[in-house]
Amino acid sequence: MPASSVSLTNVYKAFKGFKGEEILAVDDVSFRIEPGAFVTLLGPSGCGKTTSLRMIAGFENPTKGKIKIDEEDVTFIPPWKRDTAMVFQSYGLFPHMNVGDNVGYGLKMRKVTTSERHKKVSAILDLVGLSGFEERPPSSLSGGQQQRVALARALVVEPSVLLFDEPLSNLDVLLREQMRVEIRRIQQKTGITAIYVTHDRTEAMTLSDTVIVMNKGKIVQTGTPFDIYEEPNSIFVADFMGKMAYFPVKILAWEGKDAIVELYDKKLSVRVAKNVTPNDSQRYILACRPESMKMQENGKGVVPGVITTNVYLGNAIESYIKTEFGEVMVKSELPKEGLRPEGSPVSLSIREDKAVLLPLDPGIDGLSLNKANI
Ligand SMILES: Nc1ncnc2c1ncn2[C@@H]1O[C@H](COP(=O)(O)OP(=O)(O)OP(=O)(O)O)[C@@H](O)[C@H]1O
Ligand SMILES: [Mg+2]
Structure with missing residues (x-):
């Protein structure tokens, strides 16, 4: 699969609050992610992780700053014209479509022929461990299986950047551990660039090549899981990564x-x-x-x-x-x-x-x- 680099340069995002006050959700964030890397945005609730991810996907425009995918400036390019796909916490499957149609939806939109579509859907279901599930309705699947379908649906269009927003939060502990390994395996096999948002330090540590720790809209430390755990640069990061x-x-x-x-x-x-x-x-x-x-x-x-x-x-x-x-x-x-x-x-x-x-x-x-x- 293709893999792109992603870079944010001095990105800000301000929202208007209820009383017209300004909420600075993302405050001067800059980073560069190399093609094929697995990078996690980690931090407490409200620190600006989802907002950063949504700006990379194009669901949100930055107030200031620049976003590039490969060397192309995509700051104000709509989501469907970017080569990204996103996996959400709530799987977001279409309940009235079977698994095969859910996974093949993006291909249909891209006018891929029926036979080609079936081939691709079947290959990607195989990759996520759901061979033969094409005819099943999503409601007959477990949470973990539904999340695999969501992952397959994102992967099938061969995006060059895969975005995850807390995809495992709805799963129980055992399943979460299993899916963690699975996501890492699939990312390595496909070589895709992955940006993963979580507030779970174990998830960040086990999945990532690089962890970007955020607090109050700002990046407070970037490093390998080892660096962040063993050599935190502040009490905030030290405490966030464990006792x-x-x-x-x-x-x-x-x-x-x-x-x-x-x-x-x-x-x-x-x-x-x-x-x-x-x-x-x-x-x-x-x-x-x-x-x-x-x-x-x-x-x-x-x-x-x-x-x-x-x-x-x-x-x-x-x-x-x-x-x-x-x-x-x-x-x-x-x-x-x-x-x-x-x-x-x-x-x-x-x-x-x-x-x-x-x-x-x-x-x-x-x-x-x-x-x-x-
Ligand atoms: N559409 C919006 N309008 C106003 N404020 C918003 C909006 N979206 C996010 N915010 C605010 O921006 C800040 C960052 O939100 P964001 O969703 O990016 O946090 P997060 O790190 O993903 O948190 P969580 O772990 O809880 O998902 C929060 O203070 C939030 O209330
Ligand atoms: Mg969030």
Whole structure:
């Protein structure tokens, strides 16, 4: 299948609110997606993900800025003249048409002959794992199957960019996991450019080559799933990607990309968040993922605490530890000698290669972060 690049340059979208007030849904967004890449727009509700996607599809015009598909300026080109197709959360199938006609609808509109249409519909149903479903009415299909039909309908017209707006939100957890793998498999097999909108970090992590994290209409970080999880550039991104423990530290020295910090009289050499230039007038806090800390015998680690709760997850244990800095969570495998009981005093050691020093906004109390985090 063809694959195009997509680029947004300084794109803004302002809506008029109920009272005539201006809502800046997308605020100076720029990015470029290479042909064949799988890119996710990730962020909390209302951050401008759907609006960005709708502008790429042409359902919405930007207030300012430029959108290009390949090198063609499509900013004000109507949707049907763009080489994009979209898959929605509500599958949007035509209830009175069978699966074959639903999938073949776009081809019919493009005046593709009946025999050619049947061939293409059958091939694409095969690709999404629904061979032989042509005659079935959509109402007789499960949610996952309906979403596969919607995906087939988008793919059959061989768009060069496939857009997804939270396509798995209506499915139960197991099906969502299955469909996630399926979508990635199909995207890789077809080589199509995919732009996927979600507020689910696991979905973003498992599907994407690149994740674009948005907040309040702006891009706050772009990177591989690894970068975004391991090297967030802000407390917002760190928290959005999963639990973090935060420790106030004293900075002793900057050493290139690292910093030497002091925590409970112990010196640690830790990374400084990407894109953050060390600056002595800025406040910082040390952030550590639950799996990058270890519970040690009393006194052997860095941060003393007491286990308040153990949560058994089958493949891991989440232990909540009360410390001087609030309650933090440590994720570990079940130790051979069994679970340390609640109430046990422990000492937390921190993996220096995994901990990251993040800037702390003025007015934010570093100690309150651990409370908010649980
Ligand atoms: N047609 C519209 N008229 C007025 N305001 C709008 C319109 N569409 C979106 N907005 C506002 O723009 C902002 C961004 O909306 P958008 O739908 O892009 O968010 P989103 O990131 O997709 O959120 P969600 O995860 O809830 O789907 C929100 O504040 C929303 O209320
Ligand atoms: Mg949305």
